[in-house]
Amino acid sequence: MMRSSSPHMFPVGEPNPPNEKHSVSVSLPTWESVAAWGRREQWLLDLMHTCYPRFGMHPSVQKLMDAVCSRLRTPTDLRCLIFPSADATLRCTTHLAAEHPDEPFRTVTFSPHRPADKEALRWAPFFVVLFPRTCMSSAMHFWKVFGDGIAGRHAEYCLEVLPSMDSYAEDPELETSAPCRDYHQDDFQWVNSAVAGKESIKGLIARLVTSDQRGYHPVSSQDVFLYPKGMCAIAAVARALVPPAVGYSEAVIYGWPYAETPLCVGESGYERSTLLSAGSKEELDELESSFAAGRRIQVLFCEVPSNPQLRTPDLPRIHALAAQYNFIVAVDDTIGTFVNIDILPYVDVIMTSLTKIFSGMCNVMGGSVVVNPDSSQHATIHSALTALYEDTYFPLEAMTMIQNASDFEQRVKQCGVNAFAIANILAAHPSVARLYYPSLVPSRRYYDQVRRKDGGYGYLLSIVFHKPETAVFFYDALDICKGPSIGTNFSLAIPYSLLAHFGEQDWAESEGDIDKHIVRISVGLERREDLIARVQDALQAATVNL
Known part of the structure; x- marks a missing residue:
């Protein structure tokens, strides 16, 4: 050890x-x-060699952003964010448009020449959102709350291949071309290794999260989904569970959670999002009474235990209410861990930040979602997650994660x-x-x-x-x-x-x-x-x- x-x-x-x-x-x-960071005082910012990747720009990400702006010759009043997927880019621009309906936003896709090795096409492309400086606060809100921004090791790879990538955009001024590069299979050994690494991560999680109680099925790696960050995992569950039916589109957050979780859930498309901040018996009593009076919700989110007060909700009672009133129980077990707690008998889906003690080394991010194979709503949850799922977990990040998690x-x-x-x-x-x-x-x-x-x-x-x-x-x-x-x-x-x-x-x-x-x-x-x-x-x- x-x-x-x-x-x-x-x-x-x-x-x-x-x-x-x-x-x-x-x-x-x-x-x-810490107070100076909250105030973003310049003396502190000048001393910051790095930052928590969702709170700001990792140096490798900043280098890629600077290179992109230089390549596109963007005006000094424009800023950009970079994402590994078109879906995240669309959600970011939708968020910005809602916050700033009168401001222009443009997107640019960087991609290798065709034909190129299929693995180069898989991991080299990235997506850029350009926006006025006045929208920076809203853009960083999205970056922080949903966690979709490109990872540091992924940014380094994109920066390496950027000289051989073309840019594509609706605005002709943002379209550029670059000389073709020859890709060799040796360039992508890490991609092949990462396929096995990701399966190892999923297999380890499946083994550890499986319930010790009799009568419960072992979790299969097919019921484990991997994400680049813990907030990506929470956001994926929140988006996947938004119901089409009007009147049932409410999410409840029970107990005081990590700061970004209520924001993430509340901005994922539900008609209503309710925070029961005390996580108390009285709040659970009131919730049960409202169900008896006809209220219906889609999902209840909670943490076991909560951050930072380390309180644990009454999961058996919540599970019983969920069975009676047909809602989904989604639990963040990052602090509890698969090793210490056995919550699968009482929940439908588990979200975990692998960035934390699963890695331990503080040098890589990751997230996971486990769908309970014994959940009465397993098929619904699994199909909803699968329909939205895109593997954006960069191979070198995944390889680092599995190395860290060995003990x-x-x-x-x-x-x-x-x-x-x-x-x-x-x-x-x-x-x-x-x-x-x-x-x-x-x-x-x-x-x-x-x-x-x-x-x-x-x-x-x-x-x-x-x-x-x-x-x-x-x-x-x-x-x-x-x-x-x-x-x-x-x-x-x-x-x-x-x-x-x-x-x-x-x-x-x-x-x-x-x-x-x-x-x-x-x-x-x-x-x-x-x-x-x-x-x-x-x-x-x-x-x-x-």
């Missing part, structure tokens, strides 16, 4: 881990640096053991008002209902201190990696509300009980003694400063 080195924070803007070209996290080592089960268990110890230490400290961890919150009984026989309580915990200033001092003093993402082999902390709800912290606090100074820690593989020492040192520094 890979063991991470001693915990350590890095300078602002450095990749987490350092020197990782495709890192999906960036160091934000102080409270002020997934062992890492989940070790991170869980470390997190359990740290959670109990923090919960007992007098400066801590609330400690969120699945074994220490009131919903533990619901977690235990779905916990596997040898499953743990996971790698994630969140802290609320009695005094807000304690949180600031604690975060600044905590000598571990700090930045976005979770599930990394190294421990990683962030002031969650400040990062995820910047500009809407009052709303998140009033609606979701998300404390403005909540600190979330994803616990890694470091020696437990080292981690405990770092946490205790930070606690001491925080209390001394008060």
